[in-house]
Amino acid sequence: MKKNIYLITALLIFISFSCTKKEEEQPVKPSFELIKNDVIPAFDSDNAFDHISKFSALGPRVPNSKEHQMAKNYLITVLKPLADSLAITDFIQNGYEDEKLNLTNITASFNPGxxxxxxxxxxxxxxxxxxxxxxxxLHTSPVLGANDGGSGVGVLLELAKVLHAKKVDYGIDLIFFDGEDYGRHSDLSKFFLGSTYFAQTKGSYSPAFGILLDLVGDKEAKFYKEESSIQAAENIVDLVWSAAAATSSKHFISEPKYAISDDHTPINQAGIKCIDIIDAELVGASENIGRRAYWHTLRDDIDNIGIDTIDDLGKVLNYFIYSLKFN
Ligand SMILES: [Zn+2]
Known part of the structure; x- marks a missing residue:
């Protein structure tokens, strides 16, 4: 009996030893990582700026307005010849005072298979x-949103051009959400209408992760590591900020600061990891003086957009996209 116990103990020791050995021999690779790539395509910040400028010049892109329809047409016209496939998803959501909002999410896919x-x-x-x-x-006047909406759009439209010209060996979707900024300040339930609809109807869509761009164009933009993004996907935050360090970005700051509810919130709640690159200091327009206190005011116009910021961000994103390898 005793002998058997010794034998079992010896066996267990052997088994646990061999298991440990096996793990040492085969270290678990991350499912994706950044591998230095010497051929990163250029990001044409003049083109991105030009898109922001033209897109803003259409006027406020408020749901159900003529300008909103013109902006939708602008996106489709630019994306159609560039994307491998383009999905235009029209849907209706309830607004205030029985208004039915006609909204559209647009997805430009590269390498859709x-x-x-x-x-x-x-x-x-x-x-x-x-x-x-x-x-x-002035509270019932619509906002132009050159930075709040327009800047992210301009950067994504230039990325579409880059991705069309130089293919990646994995799949990328550029998603343009509608109805992010409809809600009144006291009512979070009427913000993020497009991303919420996307999250509710995602079906079998299961990307590794997403990156949201919001308020990314200010001349003096500061991109801290947004705290709810860290909660949801710290590894992705660290990867993006490592790309910023590699490109010597002047606008990305490797420090956690501010937690923001944004389009990434419903997406993370639906189980898809998504981080937010956002100039969060603008939110609240709390600076009493200073050019940067224009969030949700009539001063969110092209004069605040800096081509140097767009260039800096574009370089970070191109570096990230073209260094990313799936294992
Ligand atoms: Zn906003």
Whole structure:
């Protein structure tokens, strides 16, 4: 009996030893990583800026307006010849006072058959109310949203051009969400309408992760590591900020600061990892003085957009996209 116990103990020791050995021999590879690539395509920040400028010049992109329809047409016209496939998803959501909002999410896919995929996204609508204005009479005026919506769109449209010219060996979807900025300040339930609809109808779509761009174009933009993104997907935050370090970005700051609810919130809640690159200091327009206090005001126009910021961000994203390898 005793002998048997010794034998079992010896066996267990042997088994656990051999298991440990096996793990040492085959270290678990991450499912994706950044591998230095010497051929990173150029990011044409003039083209991205030009898109932001033209897109903003259409006027406020408020759901159900003529300008909103023009902005939708602009996106489709630019994306159609560039994307491998383009999905235009029209849907209706309830607004305030029985208004039915006609909304559209647009997805430009590259390498649509690839199983390993990521997505980049931004919202394309603009806010119906300039309710951060000090003058209450202005609260029902619509916002132009050159930075709040427009900047992310311009960067994604230039990325579409880059991805069309130089293929990646995994799949990328560029997703343009509608209805992000419809809600009144006290009512979070009417924000993120497009991304919420996307999350509710995602079906079998299961990308490795996503990157949201919001408020990315300001001349003096500061991109801290947004705290809810860290909660949801710290490894992706670290990878993106490592790409920023590799490209000597002046705008990415490797420090956690500010937690923001944004389009990435419903997406993370639906189980798809998504981080937010956002100039979060703008949110709240709380600086009493200074050019940067324009969030949700009539001053969110092209004058605040800096081509150097767009160039800096574009370099980070191109470095990231073209160094990313799935294992
Ligand atoms: Zn906004």
């Amino acid at each position: 690839a199983k390993n995929r990521i997505f980049l996204c931004a919202h394309w609508d603009s806010r119906p109310w300039a309710d951060a204005e000090k003058d209450k009479a």
